[in-house]
Amino acid sequence: MENSTSNKQHFSNTLINWYHQNKRNLPWRNTTSAYHIWLSEIILQQTRVSQGLPYYQQFTEKFPTIQDLANAQEDEVMRTWQGLGYYSRARNLHKCAKIITENFLGKFPESYKELLKLPGIGPYTGAAIASFAFKEPVPAIDGNAYRVLSRVFGLDHDLSESKTFRKFFEASGQLIPDNNPDDYNQAIMEFGAMHCTPKNPNCQECPFISSCFAYENNQQHLLPVKTKKTKVSKRHMNYLVFRHADTFFMKQRSGKDIWQGLYDFYCLESENNPDINEIEDKLLFSLLNSGAIVEHESTVYKHVLSHRQLFIRFYVIDVQSSANVQMLEQSDLIAFEKETLEEIPKPIIIDKFLKIYNGEQNLLIL
DNA sequence: AATCCGGGGTT
DNA sequence: AACCCAGGATT
Known part of the structure; x- marks a missing residue:
């Protein structure tokens, strides 16, 4: 009989093992630079890796340091962002670079709580930077995390309701290992993006096939729950x-x-x-x-x-x-x-x- | 709590 | 055509 603690460890261990065997080699995963991690996370908000990758390369080339970005003209930052959409990200990117350069001696604050105060950094991005750059065990809840957690554990909270974020944040907070928060956050997102996909998830080769709620109940297509569709x-x-x-x-x-x-x-x-x-x-x-x-x-x-x-x-x-x-x-x-x-x-x-x-x-x- | 904000790839 | 992507800010 397993107790709940070992079940939790089983989930994160299995997830991280899968990640080490299947992860893509992406440039922002080969750095501990908070600047580069932050840059990649802002670019990747609501944006697929394949679309964001060339922009990440352009930005790191044009603006090798956060001072270069802070000193750039707003128009040049926007021009480099052209085509990525959600342009408030670019304006906040520039604004944040100036704040870090002028008020923080060019260094990002190292805690989730402090990161949240910066423009363009919300709960997801704050957790990503805090865990990837500073090893803080705070769960990063993005669209992939919602999908993986809801399916594996049968969490049917409605993503359209604002209180749902806290449910998943606390659920994932129970699972994230203190000694390996960065791999855990990377892993749950990579697993959602590559394996536990919205359509046609690869359940047959899934490491959670014997324990996944959605697979056991044939509800992969029903989870996560999202009731409200955006009106066009x-x-x-x-x-x-x-x-x-x-x-x-x-x-x-x-x-x-x-x-x-x-x-x-x-x-x-x-x-x-x-x-x-x-x-x-x-x-x-x-x-x-x-x-x-x-x-x-x-x-x-x-x-x-x-x-x-x-x-x-x-x-x-x-x-x-x-x-x-x-x-x-x-x-x-x-x-x-x-x-x-x-x-x-x-x-x-x-x-x-x-x-x-x-x-x-x-x-x-x- | 609801609405606004891009562009592109998949199914 | 519907869905959704490493979401955040504003109302």
Whole structure:
């Protein structure tokens, strides 16, 4: 008859053994640098390893130390982040680098509790850094940990409820070994990512096949429990792409909307994506009356975010006169040369449009 | 407690 | 089309 203590040890030992035999060789696992561990964890929030890996390499190359990151221009940090999404991560990354550099002598605080006070570091990331860099036995609860723990132990708390985090945090806190917290946290995440996957988990070769609640009760597809689905709504965005020779007129997004800090074009939103002559806009009206020419209307692009379906249409306007250029600059639009455009951070759909548009121009020349 | 915030890969 | 990814901040 096993007591509960040995069952707990069995779980963490089995998990860690599996990890040592199956782990991927990832760059942030070969360092004890809190800077590099922190960087990887911020990048990997809500992001698959395969998507985050090239960004991690770019960041470590461009910003070898946290001082390099702190001293960088915000735009350069955002440009390096371009395409990863959830851009508040990049803004908080920069903000945090400055705090560490200016207030902490370049060293991260070494406890979970203190790490939580830094911008962009929440319960998961705080636990990851505390355990990986400083060996503090605090459980890191990410999507993988929720899935593995709920299936193996039959924990059916609803992930949609906020109190559920504490249930899993305490459950995993009972299991994490004091002498090996970093391997335990790495292991439960790697096991969830590679073996105990959301769909088609590899139960036949699973080290927990004889003790897993979900397998025994055939509930792999029911665990973890998540009742509330994110609601997706539609938005229609119409971009007036003002062009004058090789310069484009851009605007830096601010406020609480999507893509904060990134640059896009003059944007009009409506209930649809109208033809250009259906658009009523003072600036457009004035420009057209001063000789501007509509040179291209794009098809409607569908760009999907996790909580929005964006329907986006681009209207390229050749503004023609320098009088019109002045009018645009008075409307808070900033002129960028085609080459300089590459250096500013843009939403991926804007980047894609510019590549296609400029590519078409090149094709016409050939 | 509910909502917002990206982009991409899998199924 | 639905799901979800090494989640956190704001309302």
